[in-house]
Amino acid sequence: MRTGGERVRASRDSGPILSVRNLVTRFRTDRGIVTAVDDVSFDLTPGETLGIVGESGCGKTVTSKSIMRLLPEHVAQYGEQSQVLYKGLNLLKASESEMRRVRGDGIAMIFQEPMTSLNPVFTVGWQLDEALKYHTNLNKRERRDRIIEMLRLVEIPNPEKRIGEYPHQLSGGMRQRVMIAIALCCEPDVLIADEPTTALDVTIQAQILDLMNGLKERLNTAIILITHDLGVVAQVCDRVQVMYAGRVIESAPVGEVFHNPQHPYTRGLLDSIPKQGGKQKGARLPAIAGIVPSLWELPPGCRFQERCKHKQQQCVDQEPALVEVDGHARRCHFPLGQTLATLTVGAQ
Amino acid sequence: MALIEVRNLVKHFPVRGGVLNRVVGRVHAVNGVSFDVQRGETVGVVGESGCGKSTLGKTIIRLTDPTAGSIKYDGREITTLGHSAMMPIRRKMQIIFQDPYSSLNPRLTVRSLLREAIRFHDVVPPGETDDYIAELIKTVGMRPDAADKFPHEFSGGQRQRLGIARALSVKPEFIVADEPVSALDVSIQAQVLNLMMDLKEKFGLTLVFISHDLKVIEHFCDRVLVMYLGHVVESLPTTDLHTRARHPYTRALLGANPIDDPNDRRPLTVLQGDVPSPFSPPPGCPFQTRCPRVMDRCRSEMPVLVQRGGGESLGAEAERVACWAVEADERSGVTSAAR
Numbered sequence: 125m126r127t128g129g130e131r132v133r134a135s136r137d138s139g140p141i142l143s144v145r146n147l148v149t150r151f152r153t154d155r156g157i158v159t160a161v162d163d164v165s166f167d168l169t170p171g172e173t174l175g176i177v178g179e180s181g182c183g184k185t186v187t188s189k190s191i192m193r194l195l196p197e198h199v200a201q202y203g204e205q206s207q208v209l210y211k212g213l214n215l216l217k218a219s220e221s222e223m224r225r226v227r228g229d230g231i232a233m234i235f236q237e238p239m240t241s242l243n244p245v246f247t248v249g250w251q252l253d254e255a256l257k258y259h260t261n262l263n264k265r266e267r268r269d270r271i272i273e274m275l276r277l278v279e280i281p282n283p284e285k286r287i288g289e290y291p292h293q294l295s296g297g298m299r300q301r302v303m304i305a306i307a308l309c310c311e312p313d314v315l316i317a318d319e320p321t322t323a324l325d326v327t328i329q330a331q332i333l334d335l336m337n338g339l340k341e342r343l344n345t346a347i348i349l350i351t352h353d354l355g356v357v358a359q360v361c362d363r364v365q366v367m368y369a370g371r372v373i374e375s376a377p378v379g380e381v382f383h384n385p386q387h388p389y390t391r392g393l394l395d396s397i398p399k400q401g402g403k404q405k406g407a408r409l410p411a412i413a414g415i416v417p418s419l420w421e422l423p424p425g426c427r428f429q430e431r432c433k434h435k436q437q438q439c440v441d442q443e444p445a446l447v448e449v450d451g452h453a454r455r456c457h458f459p460l461g462q463t464l465a466t467l468t469v470g471a472q
Numbered sequence: 473m474a475l476i477e478v479r480n481l482v483k484h485f486p487v488r489g490g491v492l493n494r495v496v497g498r499v500h501a502v503n504g505v506s507f508d509v510q511r512g513e514t515v516g517v518v519g520e521s522g523c524g525k526s527t528l529g530k531t532i533i534r535l536t537d538p539t540a541g542s543i544k545y546d547g548r549e550i551t552t553l554g555h556s557a558m559m560p561i562r563r564k565m566q567i568i569f570q571d572p573y574s575s576l577n578p579r580l581t582v583r584s585l586l587r588e589a590i591r592f593h594d595v596v597p598p599g600e601t602d603d604y605i606a607e608l609i610k611t612v613g614m615r616p617d618a619a620d621k622f623p624h625e626f627s628g629g630q631r632q633r634l635g636i637a638r639a640l641s642v643k644p645e646f647i648v649a650d651e652p653v654s655a656l657d658v659s660i661q662a663q664v665l666n667l668m669m670d671l672k673e674k675f676g677l678t679l680v681f682i683s684h685d686l687k688v689i690e691h692f693c694d695r696v697l698v699m700y701l702g703h704v705v706e707s708l709p710t711t712d713l714h715t716r717a718r719h720p721y722t723r724a725l726l727g728a729n730p731i732d733d734p735n736d737r738r739p740l741t742v743l744q745g746d747v748p749s750p751f752s753p754p755p756g757c758p759f760q761t762r763c764p765r766v767m768d769r770c771r772s773e774m775p776v777l778v779q780r781g782g783g784e785s786l787g788a789e790a791e792r793v794a795c796w797a798v799e800a801d802e803r804s805g806v807t808s809a810a811r
Contacts, residue, residue, distance in 0.1 A: 334742050
């Protein structure tokens with residue numbers, strides 16, 4: 125790619141490309157104010173893939189849309205202390221014209237449903253051209269070459285012909301690849317992929333993941349991958365944040381999360397997946413009892429306490445803080461696999 | 473004797489188009505499928521969207537009529553049975569749908585939607601209906617006050633439990649479960665799978681379990697049928713799936729499934745080529761456009777589903793595969809499954 129290499133190398137030395145600090149997102153609703161994302165913080169360095177994992181309603185999509193400021197501003201409010209720092213700019217306070225420069229060029233997003241996120245009345249080529257027209261100074265011919273190059277990069281056969289086609293003429297996997305091409309055509313520093321493969325078949329999912337990995341290596345793009353599929357996380361992420369009812373409840377390198385989970389919810393999620401090769405065929409899965417609490421009726425203390433096997437009185441009385449020990453953070457009074465010694469260190 | 477015997481089942485859907493709305497083509501949703509389901513067995517059907525697995529499920533319980541072929545239930549031919557002759561058999565065959573949001577009537581309370589089928593089939597005497605409903609609700613692990621609520625008052629997992637309660641309400645022998653856990657979150661999926669496993673034991677159910685998720689199939693089923701574009705391309709016991717699956721498509725499915733262990737990272741199997749249109753499948757093998765082992769013969773001749781090592785059994789233990797490349801391996805004495 126044209127300038128990708130040098131630009132990325134420069135930013136790698138200067139630390140994180142994106143910092144989310146104490147992100148709180150509230151919605152005004154008919155039933156009062158509800159806090160969908162409650163105190164989420166993370167750093168993202170170039171070339172890193174961060175996985176955000178959790179079940180429906182845990183706040184993972186709201187987190188990503190808050191970063192992009194895509195939530196309707198008349199109902200969404202951000203916390204006073206909240207910051208999303210991108211190149212020194214706090215995106216939560218940025219003006220709409222500043223945001224327009226960041227979106228697509230600096231931070232790009234891929235949505236879950238490729239059919240509804242592409243405009244059905246414009247051709248594929250037109251939709252790619254829109255972003256290039258806005259963010260680059262290329263002339264028409266150069267843009268066309270660039271579009272064809274991008275479509276070839278995402279392995280769309282016959283791109284010269286495809287740019288004149290409409291989204292309905294493409295298969296689901298191809299539409300998602302077009303979405304990726306649109307997201308990547310301005311070589312963003314950060315790519316947010318919100319359940320990019322959930323609606324796709326496994327063989328197509330494999331193609332998309334393979335493609336995203338390849339692009340990361342070539343352009344050193346930082347990726348935030350939002351998913352509920354732990355298999356996908358295990359294969360592509362470097363770090364993982366597990367969310368539950370608006371809170372980050374565990375955050376650690378991917379190997380730690382899978383092999384040394386410290387929050388009972390993370391453990392429960394891992395145990396809920398049937399094992400490959402039918403290793404426990406016919407056995408009951410150690411499921412987590414109960415359901416996710418409604419954000420309007422959160423229990424006192426720890427938000428997971430009603431479903432937790434290890435619940436104690438302290439869990440009802442007091443919400444645990446997110447405590448980090450050796451790069452592994454968890455929000456639990458009684459983390460799994462911890463000796464008393466490390467617990468005391470963590471509490472200090 | 474097998475509880476369900478399906479032979480050469482075909483289901484085509486007409487496609488209409490043009491100004492006169494004439495039939496312009498046919499979608500070959502199910503294209504000559506044969507298999508048996510033994511009493512008490514759980515057969516998984518796996519495949520990607522559009523492979524015909526849901527149509528197969530609906531056709532074997534005659535929610536849609538087959539274009540050709542035959543279906544026997546407990547030895548009795550049911551393919552052409554009329555409405556009233558079918559009724560007592562319908563009671564024995566039930567279905568659980570994928571989408572718990574759209575498969576329950578939103579205007580009926582749980583009690584009335586369960587009562588409908590119970591009264592229609594006269595499952596219990598009228599005076600005992602309420603007690604029976606209360607027991608059903610308890611059986612699927614819900615609180616008794618659920619009976620007087622409406623479907624919208626429940627979460628996805630609870631609605632799926634209600635879908636299961638409705639299927640069980642007429643005391644069926646055989647249930648088709650069409651992606652019953654696909655719309656649910658992981659923790660809820662595990663709860664519902666556990667429930668289905670318990671109920672299968674308790675009521676001695678025979679199941680056809682349709683899913684796109686191989687991990688769920690391996691966990692839940694005794695045997696798996698792998699479908700591709702309306703054809704069963706492979707059939708084998710789930711315990712042997714990883715070691716003995718031979719069809720290139722089954723291998724690709726296994727290889728494309730991300731392993732949930734970050735210490736075991738491996739390149740996922742990526743297939744080249746596109747899925748052919750189900751309106752006009754190519755002559756020969758339906759998988760030829762994406763198959764890494766495609767040969768000349770695959771482009772002209774449809775591979776036959778044959779049992780490995782010969783024989784004619786459609787029973788539980790049989791391993792059947794439809795692939796010319798595998799057939800060539802067999803002839804040249806290659807027996808290792810992993811390729």
